[in-house]
Structures are given as C-alpha cells and as structure tokens.
Amino acid sequence: MLIAHISDPHVTTEGTFIRSVVDTPGRLIAAFETLRDLPRAPDVIVITGDLVNDATPAEYELLVECLGHAPAPIVAIPGNHDHPRRLRTALASINADLAPPPVDDPHESSHFAIDAWPIRLVALDSTRRGLESGEITADSAAWLDRTLAAAPDQPTIVLTHHTPYPTGAWWFDYQGVRGARLLRDVLARHPQVLRLIAGHVHRATQAQWGQLVLSTAGSTAFLSGTGVGGEGPPLLIDRSAAPTLLWWNDGLLVASEADPPGAAQRMDLRDLSPDWATYEASARANQPIVTDRDTRS
Ligand SMILES: [Fe+2]
Numbered sequence: 001m002l003i004a005h006i007s008d009p010h011v012t013t014e015g016t017f018i019r020s021v022v023d024t025p026g027r028l029i030a031a032f033e034t035l036r037d038l039p040r041a042p043d044v045i046v047i048t049g050d051l052v053n054d055a056t057p058a059e060y061e062l063l064v065e066c067l068g069h070a071p072a073p074i075v076a077i078p079g080n081h082d083h084p085r086r087l088r089t090a091l092a093s094i095n096a097d098l099a100p101p102p103v104d105d106p107h108e109s110s111h112f113a114i115d116a117w118p119i120r121l122v123a124l125d126s127t128r129r130g131l132e133s134g135e136i137t138a139d140s141a142a143w144l145d146r147t148l149a150a151a152p153d154q155p156t157i158v159l160t161h162h163t164p165y166p167t168g169a170w171w172f173d174y175q176g177v178r179g180a181r182l183l184r185d186v187l188a189r190h191p192q193v194l195r196l197i198a199g200h201v202h203r204a205t206q207a208q209w210g211q212l213v214l215s216t217a218g219s220t221a222f223l224s225g226t227g228v229g230g231e232g233p234p235l236l237i238d239r240s241a242a243p244t245l246l247w248w249n250d251g252l253l254v255a256s257e258a259d260p261p262g263a264a265q266r267m268d269l270r271d272l273s274p275d276w277a278t279y280e281a282s283a284r285a286n287q288p289i290v291t292d293r294d295t296r297s
C-alpha cells in the first residue's frame with residue numbers, strides 16, 4: 001500500500017492577500033501532478049488540514065475543482081483554517097465513503113476511521129472552535145482509545161491536523177497541542193499504531209514518543225521558516241513542500257519524499273554506468289554490487 005501525505009494547501013480565491021502572493025490552487029494541483037508521475041499511483045492521498053485559507057463557500061468550490069486533479073482517492077481532515085461542515089460537503093461530493101461523518105453542530109469534533117486498505121486510517125479532529133491552536137479533549141482521547149481497541153491487530157496510522165509536539169517554530173507550535181499528554185497515553189496502549197501524521201507547522205518534521213514515530217508533511221502552499229528550539233523570526237517561505245510517501249511493504253513502513261515541485265535536471269544512471277547490464281542484473285537480484293574503485297588502500 002502506498003499512501004501520499006500532503007498538507008495545508010490553503011486554497012484561496014482570486015483577490016485575497018495570500019493569492020496575490022502565492023497561487024495556492026496551482027501548487028496543490030502541482031503536488032497532484034508530482035504524485036501522478038510516480039512509478040506507481042498512490043492508493044490514497046491524505047491531506048492533514050487547512051485545505052482552504054478563509055473557509056468561504058467560494059474557496060470550497062475551488063477546492064473541489066482542485067481535488068478533481070488528484071490521481072487517487074482523498075482522505076482529508078479539517079485544520080484551524082477550515083469550516084468543518086463545508087469541508088465535509090466538499091469531500092462528500094467527491095467520495096462520500098471517505099468524507100468525515102456529518103455532525104449536528106458544524107464545529108463539533110468529527111473523528112472517523114477508514115478500513116478500506118491494509119493500513120487503517122484513524123482521523124482525530126484536533127481543531128477547536130475559536131482556537132488557532134489544537135486541543136485533544138478527554139472525549140477525543142476516549143473516542144480514540146475505543147476506536148483503536150476495536151481493531152488491535154490492524155496496522156494503523158493516526159491523522160491529526162495540529163502537531164502534538166513542539167517543532168521549534170514557536171509561531172506555529174504554540175508549544176504543541178493542549179491535551180497532547182492524553183493522546184500520548186492512549187497511543188502508548190495501542191502498539192498497532194505505526195505512526196501519527198499531522199500538518200499545521202508547514203514543515204516536514206519528525207519526533208518519537210517511545211517506539212511511535214510522529215511526523216508532519218510540509219505545506220504545498222508555502223513553507224514555514226525554520227524554527228530551532230523556539231528561536232527564529234516568524235517567516236513564511238515561498239516554496240512548496242515535496243509530498244511524503246509512506247510505503248507499507250512486508251511489515252515495514254518506509255517514509256520517503258516524492259520529487260520536490262518544479263523543474264530539475266535529471267541524469268539517467270543507464271547513461272553513466274560503463275556496464276549497466278551487469279549493474280542492473282545484480283541490483284534487481286538483490287546481489288552485492290562489485291566495484292573496481294579503490295577506496296580501502
Ligand atoms: Fe496551515
């Protein structure tokens with residue numbers, strides 16, 4: 001199973017300040033084109049929140065247009081820039097089976113799980129009405145605990161928008177997520193969880209809670225400046241992140257980067273090797289590659 005993880009596309013319409021600086025819909029479509037060009041199509045594209053910037057109906061209409069370019073089914077969760085009900089309606093118009101479930105209060109948390117693939121996806125809504133920062137409530141943690149307990153042998157990835165650990169960029173971190181301790185305690189009880197993936201900080205980061213890896217995908221719209229240890233000016237960088245690929249194969253989850261967007265010169269190993277046939281035969285047979293380069297004398 002191949003999962004592509006992208007985040008924070010911040011799609012917005014003509015006339016907004018963000019759009020005057022960055023073509024965020026174009027950058028989301030460019031990320032989809034990168035994924036379309038992979039040697040193998042992803043089974044699913046996960047988008048961890050902030051799908052639009054100002055949560056207007058017009059932005060969600062534009063988002064649906066952009067998602068029409070996706071080369072695989074989309075699973076997405078709301079971020080602090082999203083209107084949860086409008087996001088759900090947009091996602092349901094594309095694929096109702098993968099959309100967050102309807103809730104009575106548009107700002108009520110909407111958690112959900114998807115059992116469509118060899119890896120179970122469990123989406124935990126970290127947004128709170130009126131807050132830019134994230135929160136895991138006792139109710140959210142209890143839902144997660146119940147949901148994970150229902151499939152203890154199923155390899156699982158948990159999705160949140162907010163990054164539940166401080167990455168060093170204080171202007172997005174807010175010192176992590178309120179209630180992150182509850183989340184950590186629940187995840188420690190469920191070793192089938194392979195990884196927690198998040199967004200919000202607009203940078204690719206990784207952390208570990210014991211055996212559990214947590215990671216973020218950078219934004220397709222614009223990166224955050226680098227914060228280290230809570231220091232650094234609160235910058236946004238005019239660059240789009242490469243999608244993260246999560247390849248589940250034979251009990252191993254390998255994370256890698258797809259191509260960064262934009263043109264790059266390509267060199268073909270077949271043109272560089274003096275004996276490509278031998279090299280290819282050895283590499284495909286998982287055999288050692290012999291070299292005559294003297295590096296040991
Ligand atoms: Fe964002």
Ligand SMILES: [Fe+2]
Nearest residue numbers: 050079080200
């Ligand atoms: Fe966010």
